[in-house]
Amino acid sequence: MNNQKILKKIWSLFIATFIICGAQAQEIQQQRGVEVVSPEINGDNSVTFRLYAENAQSVTVSGSWMEFGQNLEMKKGDDGVWSAKTAALEPSMYHYNFILDGVSILDPRNPKALRDGTRYASTLIIPGEASDVFQVNDVPHGAITKVWYDSPTLKLNRRMYVYTPPGYANSEEKYPVLYLLHGGGGDEDAWSSLGRANYILDNLIAEGKAKPMIVVMTNGNAEQSAAVTDWSKQPDASQSFGPGANGNEQEIIDGMTKFPNSLVNDVIPYIEKHYRVIANSENRAIAGLSMGCLQTQITAMSNPGLFQYIGCFSLGIHFNTPFDLISNNILIPAYDQHLETMKNKLFYVGCGKDDFCFEGVQTLLKKLDEHNFECVYNETEGGHTWANWRIYLADYAPRLFK
Template sequence: MNKLKKVLFFLFFSITCFYIQAQEIALRQGPQVVSPEVMNDNSVVFRVYSPDAKTVTLNGSWMEYGETVNLSKNGEGVWSVKVGPLQTTMYHYNLFVDGVRAIDPTNPEAFRDGYRYASMLIMPGADADIYKINPVPHGTLAQVWYESPTLNLNRRMYVYTPPGYETSNEKYPVLYLLHGGGGDEEAWTSLGRANYILDNLIAAGKAKPMIVVMTNGNAYQTSSLKNAPGVETITRETIGKYTGMFEQSLVKDVVPFVEKTYRVKANKDNRAIAGLSMGGGHTVTTTIEFPEVFGYVGVYSSGIDNPEAYPESKFINLKKSGVNKYWVACGKDDFVKEYSKLLRDMLDKVGLEYEFYESEGGHTWANWRTYLSMYAPMLF
């Protein structure tokens, strides 16, 4: 009996010590917070534990540019604010602790936008389902390195192959999807959710299975904002020599590499191109410089900034070569809407048929994700 008592005492003592240690750890870590917390009315509560901070603010993509809201601190050192209700879609946001930008430490969903990191929030509902990881067949997203003799660089791109690619002998059409200024080859999958959008559209039968190629549109970089050897900084004076080089590399290096490496339908009717902002400019330039390459053209939040740099004769050549679909999209509040108008004026002038979609909002990823989800079902 004494031995049993000793064993029981030892167990009780051990459990008590473990409980005390756990409490001490919890106290050192501070209160456990949940953030973001989506409420039943689609309002959202953001929280962060920062007992020594003097101010905490929040900026979200649902706000105006530069706008912030203040969080309030309780007695435990937890700052919080309730916003909304928010519409059903995908957002990104940052906290600013004493003016320092930070991601939400309790939200595992985060991504990189150029040099900036942000936390992600998908508001539940049918309108956001296309951006979510749903229980459907998923394609493969690969980071692929390729030689670019045009740029004299070894470069990286992201390649999405649709569900079933690895186990079939089928050949697929290809969409070349271009990012905007400040981004790189990760932009369309991190912020744009391109692979999930394609997964969901293909699963729903709304888009044909296709390969999507997303490369770095900055001709002076190898990958992920990493400049080429010998290129320390880019200035207004030095960037000029790279003008037009990406478009050359895309057609002369990327397309041949893809058509050699993957099972693709290697003809104009099975090649599409689309880009946002800077990538939209690349799309316009590429298609008029190489009118025989792409049968589908998508220009998002972009257009023509200087009509003299875009000869009418080249648009005429593009028209003569034949375009299956020319699709232009821009937001009502987008600061490049005049450029978009100049592009449409040129297309009207040469008689090249196109479709124009005008959305609400401005120069935002909320629009560009929508544009891709609308454009992909039009292809092939």
């Protein structure tokens, strides 16, 4: 028998086995009467979760709508299906995991999932007016391109995501640019997957609430070439410093300013060379959340006049180590030096009332007020969450390039 016939026989056996196993699994499920629907969004916006785990000892739900460390207990039915029901949830996007006998897993009945750094979670969207802005609606859609570029500053070939608005490919028009930075633990994928930035812009542009713009979503981890899913080798973490980092003061400051320097020296020149942009400060905006907000402040305040629009989400001026080094050596001197003469069109600050960065944000607001520098402040419910950061982007984008 030649090799081709052998391969055909093996393939036929595989298909037959697959069909038989699938039929047996379906028959077993039908015999047991097990039909699992999860998640099920109820009419009052509560959610019922279900998991078939006949031999499990305990199952809970860990969800982004709950406080850190809290879990929702699931109860086991006679059919081996564990279930739990939440209280009514506000319209928004949420992520969750099942904790099965101490092990975090995705919801096997839910095809919608996302990645946040190295963590994967199932997702759901509670419909309503507040979540309409990031739903996939029947409107013209922009495009996201994964762009590789050289970064001489970081000595790496790196990747960023670039959103171009509907109509970009078929026009000769030039567009303003928003540089949008993620938080700690995230990467260039974060603002599109968790933040749903492209859908927010699609919907706002379609409604005439925001001007068509290019959005550049970078990887703010100076030691990484791209997201963890595309690492060919482990990044050299010694090249980047963060909270709790070792090293002398100057090394920590240098580590925290590496990406802002690369943004100015590598990213912006690349975008303005390869895309149809209006390359002036009145058509250049920057915004970031958490770590990205720190990088936003470093970039904007170290380069006054580069951006006419600055957005700070969930971070301010902080004095916990090692952020005190940046605050005392870069931010406060820059604010004191430049705020009197800066003529920015918008300085936007957003923070949740329960955010652990709330105090530092108030310090930032006091510094702005000290210099009679006007800002737009959006204080929301909740904490350091994507639910808030989507709100801030949806509020910030319509204010740009007016």
